[in-house]
Amino acid sequence: MMPPTIELDGLEVQLGGRTILHGLTGVLKSRAIGLLGPNGAGKSTLINTLLGFHVPSKGSVRVLGLDSHTDSKALRSLVGYMPENDAFIAKMSGVRFVRYMAEISGLPSEQAMERAHEAFVYVGLGEARYRPVGTYSLGMKQLAKLAQAIAHGPKVLILDEPTNGMDPPARKRLIELIREIREASDICLLLSSHLLRDVEETCDEVLILRNGQIASICNLVEERRANRKFLELETLGAEATFTAALESLGCECAVFSSGRIKVVMPDKVEIREVFKVAADRGVQIRRMNHRRDSLEDIFLSAMEQTGAPDGRL
Amino acid sequence: MAVYKRRYNSYLGSLTPTWSRFFVLTKFAFADLFKSRFFVLLLILATVPNLFFAGYIFIANNKTAQLLMQVRGADIFSVETRYFAIILLVQTNIALLLNCWVGPILVSGDLTNGALPLFLSRPFGRADYVLGKLAVLALLLSAVTWVPSLLLFGLQSGLARNGWIWSHLWMVIPIILCSAIWILMLSFISLAVSAWVKLRIVATGVIFVAFFVPLGLGEMFNAIMGTYWGHLLNFPLLFQLILSNGFREQSEPINSIYGRGEVPVAAAWGMMILVCIFSLFILNARLRARETVRG
Numbered sequence: 326m327m328p329p330t331i332e333l334d335g336l337e338v339q340l341g342g343r344t345i346l347h348g349l350t351g352v353l354k355s356r357a358i359g360l361l362g363p364n365g366a367g368k369s370t371l372i373n374t375l376l377g378f379h380v381p382s383k384g385s386v387r388v389l390g391l392d393s394h395t396d397s398k399a400l401r402s403l404v405g406y407m408p409e410n411d412a413f414i415a416k417m418s419g420v421r422f423v424r425y426m427a428e429i430s431g432l433p434s435e436q437a438m439e440r441a442h443e444a445f446v447y448v449g450l451g452e453a454r455y456r457p458v459g460t461y462s463l464g465m466k467q468l469a470k471l472a473q474a475i476a477h478g479p480k481v482l483i484l485d486e487p488t489n490g491m492d493p494p495a496r497k498r499l500i501e502l503i504r505e506i507r508e509a510s511d512i513c514l515l516l517s518s519h520l521l522r523d524v525e526e527t528c529d530e531v532l533i534l535r536n537g538q539i540a541s542i543c544n545l546v547e548e549r550r551a552n553r554k555f556l557e558l559e560t561l562g563a564e565a566t567f568t569a570a571l572e573s574l575g576c577e578c579a580v581f582s583s584g585r586i587k588v589v590m591p592d593k594v595e596i597r598e599v600f601k602v603a604a605d606r607g608v609q610i611r612r613m614n615h616r617r618d619s620l621e622d623i624f625l626s627a628m629e630q631t632g633a634p635d636g637r638l
Numbered sequence: 639m640a641v642y643k644r645r646y647n648s649y650l651g652s653l654t655p656t657w658s659r660f661f662v663l664t665k666f667a668f669a670d671l672f673k674s675r676f677f678v679l680l681l682i683l684a685t686v687p688n689l690f691f692a693g694y695i696f697i698a699n700n701k702t703a704q705l706l707m708q709v710r711g712a713d714i715f716s717v718e719t720r721y722f723a724i725i726l727l728v729q730t731n732i733a734l735l736l737n738c739w740v741g742p743i744l745v746s747g748d749l750t751n752g753a754l755p756l757f758l759s760r761p762f763g764r765a766d767y768v769l770g771k772l773a774v775l776a777l778l779l780s781a782v783t784w785v786p787s788l789l790l791f792g793l794q795s796g797l798a799r800n801g802w803i804w805s806h807l808w809m810v811i812p813i814i815l816c817s818a819i820w821i822l823m824l825s826f827i828s829l830a831v832s833a834w835v836k837l838r839i840v841a842t843g844v845i846f847v848a849f850f851v852p853l854g855l856g857e858m859f860n861a862i863m864g865t866y867w868g869h870l871l872n873f874p875l876l877f878q879l880i881l882s883n884g885f886r887e888q889s890e891p892i893n894s895i896y897g898r899g900e901v902p903v904a905a906a907w908g909m910m911i912l913v914c915i916f917s918l919f920i921l922n923a924r925l926r927a928r929e930t931v932r933g
Contacts, residue, residue: 373927373928376755376758376759376927378755378758378759378926378927378928379928398656398761398763399761401759401760401761401762402760402761404759404760406755406756406759408752408755408756408759410752411751411752412751412752412753412754412755412756413751413752413753413756414747414748414751414753415747415750415751416670416747417670425662425666426756426757426760428654428659428662428666429659429662429663429757429760429762430760430761430762431653431654431656431659431761432649432651432653432654433651433652433653433654436649436651440649447645447646459751473756475646477649477760478647478648478649478650479648480648483759505645505646506646509645509646509647510646510647510648511648512646512648
């Protein structure tokens with residue numbers, strides 16, 4: 326049985342005399358985990374602790390069953406890391422830089438060269454691979470950082486604010502790449518961002534941090550499944566008989582002004598049955614939405630909560 | 639993840655042994671260095687004195703050449719311990735210049751653009767990083783100090799015959815040992831200063847300053863306090879002391895530049911080792927994946 330992707334066991338990290346992470350405890354089992362939180366919440370500190378850059382002052386954190394402190398080297402041999410800040414060797418050509426990093430990860434020279442070329446083409450920088458990394462635009466540097474993180478074929482990919490400074494098309498392309506990587510292999514993904522959309526589009530589970538504490542751990546797959554049952558309708562001509570008919574199917578309905586109705590459907594009911602009920606009663610459904618802003622709701626609600634013991638808000 | 643497939647694949651092939659990965663840094667650093675024409679020129683210039691030394695050894699062992707040059711008296715061309723001490727002294731000074739140029743190139747490039755987290759997020763520690771960079775300097779400085787000195791020793795042994803090699807074989811040890819401590823100290827200072835300053839040009843300047851400002855301070859200390867312990871800050875002098883002691887050479891000119899070294903040789907060794915330890919301390923503090931701001 327595969328161990329949980331991340332296990333936090335009373336993790337406390339102190340830096341410069343200040344406690345940054347306050348006894349975090351939790352288990353994250355999904356293959357794609359998002360790390361959310363406002364600036365200064367402790368996201369990067371948690372990532373740095375996972376990588377063994379910071380030593381926990383109390384507790385521990387394990388990734389795929391490996392302790393970040395005691396099994397640091399073994400853990401890092403599984404990891405591909407894309408840091409938030411600039412991290413490159415300016416005078417090296419892109420492909421040579423990625424090859425260099427792959428060789429340090431342990432790939433023999435020839436394989437490292439081959440994988441560096443492949444990684445560069447894969448992230449869409451094939452044409453620019455012989456240019457010095459220092460001459461790349463911000464978006465290209467982000468892609469080069471992704472290339473060096475995947476070239477050695479890691480089992481855990483840690484991406485710290487990967488879409489920072491990218492324009493919308495470049496961001497979209499990067500998010501697509503991350504999703505492709507996630508779906509094409511058995512890689513585990515940890516993506517840190519303060520952009521909800523990035524996390525929502527790529528992750529299955531979310532750890533929300535606030536002031537160094539866990540504000541929420543949320544399984545997005547389950548949330549999405551639940552949301553598929555939650556409809557928001559804008560109707561014309563709906564009367565009490567329409568909602569009564571829906572309720573007879575097992576739905577729960579809440580009626581608001583201007584014909585807006587919120588419906589929670591049971592598992593057995595399909596959307597076409599709602600249309601059928603409306604058609605039978607001459608009700609026009611002018612708009613129908615699944616609830617889509619779940620992560621934003623979860624995030625905002627997590628941000629509003631106040632503190633509690635054992636690292637949870 | 640073949641290019642034509644454009645799809646992500648895990649790597650399932652073999653890996654290199656963990657202990658050998660520091661050498662990747664060395665390999666890439668050498669490849670980068672040899673792209674620089676200035677470095678190649680510097681390296682060629684560093685070997686020029688050896689040609690003169692070799693020529694001298696050849697003439698010293700060749701009566702015909704001496705006659706052709708109309709030089710009389712065998713003592714003019716004496717290739718004994720003092721000669722090899724002078725060779726090493728000249729070559730170690732060249733090593734200092736080479737070190738000032740190369741050392742900052744090795745580390746500054748990684749630090750100015752924040753590449754260190756990329757190294758350290760792999761199964762690759764700070765010790766591996768320092769070892770990889772140190773190997774570059776050690777190999778390079780060896781190539782201009784004890785390696786040519788041993789080659790010249792071999793040349794002299796071959797030309798002198800008459801058992802010269804057996805009566806002088808002990809010199810191999812001081813040639814290697816004296817070079818080793820000098821190379822280690824230069825390399826550590828160079829890496830520590832580069833890690834501390836980060837900017838290459840500034841680091842080159844600071845390495846020079848690290849050698850010559852303490853020298854001045856030491857002399858001031860000596861003058862004010864009426865002592866000789868200030869010589870402990872004079873690294874070139876400390877090296878000369880170690881060198882003259884190693885070569886059992888008490889005569890001029892090795893000790894002539896700064897006067898005779900009153901500082902005990904053990905103290906000179908101790909000071910050089912202390913400088914290495916202090917440099918390691920700086921490296922330990924500066925070579926971190928993430929800097930922590932106190933407060």
